[in-house]
Amino acid sequence: MPNTQTINGTCLCGQIRYKAVAAPLFQAHCQDCRRNGGSAFAALVFVPIESLNWQGETHSFCHNSDSGNTMTKHFCSNCGSQMFGTNSAKPDRIHIKVGTMDDAKWFQPQCNVWASSRLPSTPVSPDVKDFATMPPAPTKK
Numbered sequence: 001m002p003n004t005q006t007i008n009g010t011c012l013c014g015q016i017r018y019k020a021v022a023a024p025l026f027q028a029h030c031q032d033c034r035r036n037g038g039s040a041f042a043a044l045v046f047v048p049i050e051s052l053n054w055q056g057e058t059h060s061f062c063h064n065s066d067s068g069n070t071m072t073k074h075f076c077s078n079c080g081s082q083m084f085g086t087n088s089a090k091p092d093r094i095h096i097k098v099g100t101m102d103d104a105k106w107f108q109p110q111c112n113v114w115a116s117s118r119l120p121s122t123p124v125s126p127d128v129k130d131f132a133t134m135p136p137a138p139t140k141k
């Protein structure tokens with residue numbers, strides 16, 4: 001079980017500020033989030049949705065996952081920084097984009113999801129397990 005973290009962060013322009021105090025539920029690199037984040041992959045931390053509070057105006061965009069669930073991306077209404085994401089199949093959790101965190105040195109991805117989409121130039125760590133698509137849902141403890 002990961003330690004409880006106090007996670008603070010902001011968007012590029014500073015309009016959005018957030019805080020979550022939570023033991024992360026899941027930490028991952030996602031190779032399928034390239035278009036959304038404009039980078040080679042996304043670094044994500046999932047926390048219980050009730051642990052996250054934010055100030056400032058976000059806009060959101062919904063799209064369907066391969067499994068047919070509604071994915072909602074929340075981004076700053078002013079500067080467009082991608083901040084958070086939710087999945088209709090798991091409404092009790094939300095992911096935070098690690099790149100928006102003030103201090104993310106503790107971040108340790110547990111796996112690469114959608115590794116089948118990895119760009120050839122993306123470094124691979126032998127300590128981080130690959131899943132070709134999404135791993136099976138973790139069992140509740």
Ligand SMILES: [Zn+2]
Nearest residue numbers: 011013076079
């Ligand atoms: Zn902003």
